[in-house]
Amino acid sequence: xxxxxxxxxxxxxxxxxxxxxxxxxxxxxxxxxxxxxxxxxxxxxxxxxxxxxxxxxxxxxxxxxxxxxxxxxxxxxxxxxxxxxxxxxxxxxxxxxxxxxxxxxxxxxxxxxx
Amino acid sequence: xxxxxxxxxxxxxxxxxxxxxxxxxxxxxxxxxxxxxxxxxxxxxxxxxxxxxxxxxxxxxxxxxxxxxxxxxxxxxxxxxxxxxxxxxxxxxxxxxxxxxxxxxxxxxxxxxxx
Numbered sequence: 001x002x003x004x005x006x007x008x009x010x011x012x013x014x015x016x017x018x019x020x021x022x023x024x025x026x027x028x029x030x031x032x033x034x035x036x037x038x039x040x041x042x043x044x045x046x047x048x049x050x051x052x053x054x055x056x057x058x059x060x061x062x063x064x065x066x067x068x069x070x071x072x073x074x075x076x077x078x079x080x081x082x083x084x085x086x087x088x089x090x091x092x093x094x095x096x097x098x099x100x101x102x103x104x105x106x107x108x109x110x111x112x113x114x
Numbered sequence: 115x116x117x118x119x120x121x122x123x124x125x126x127x128x129x130x131x132x133x134x135x136x137x138x139x140x141x142x143x144x145x146x147x148x149x150x151x152x153x154x155x156x157x158x159x160x161x162x163x164x165x166x167x168x169x170x171x172x173x174x175x176x177x178x179x180x181x182x183x184x185x186x187x188x189x190x191x192x193x194x195x196x197x198x199x200x201x202x203x204x205x206x207x208x209x210x211x212x213x214x215x216x217x218x219x220x221x222x223x224x225x226x227x228x229x
Binding site for chain 2: 040090103
């Protein structure tokens with residue numbers, strides 16, 4: 001059974017479009033995250049939600065809006081896509097706000113903006 | 115504030131020889147440290163973690179890492195490399211256990227195994 005799943009796996013779209021990436025975890029975790037990995041493999045956290053409440057919001061353009069309908073889902077909506085948004089986006093989840101247990105990552109969504 | 119530096123962007127070793135991937139960290143708090151592995155076109159998998167218990171941490175696939183506070187290091191080692199170890203490895207630090215916890219990733223070390 002997949003622990004953290006993301007859809008779609010690949011997303012190719014035109015500049016200016018609006019798109020969403022979905023994430024679901026079946027681990028019963030109460031904290032979920034979105035990370036962006038750029039072309040140089042550098043990973044940086046974007047958002048974190050705990051029990052549907054936003055707890056981390058890094059310096060991310062407000063074109064990016066996370067939405068958590070319940071604690072098993074954290075979707076990422078991106079408005080007015082730009083070339084620089086091309087990257088691999090990873091969703092992750094953890095058991096508690098205490099990160100000592102580590103985070104479980106999804107397989108990633110490769111976004112290409114043309 | 116916290117940061118992590120992976121000293122080598124690329125490491126190549128022959129199959130069957132030891133692996134050493136170097137990592138130094140900086141943290142204002144007592145850190146938790148992790149190593150994650152990313153195989154090509156795959157997500158990230160937790161290899162091992164240090165959380166203020168034993169300083170020598172054993173992980174999956176024969177990897178281990180030693181936390182050295184005096185050197186602010188958390189190097190990853192494996193006695194004998196296998197072809198399946200070829201991947202990107204990330205050293206990660208997390209800060210305080212309270213408040214805005216978050217992971218800070220290093221820039222990664224690509225491990226190549228020579229047959």
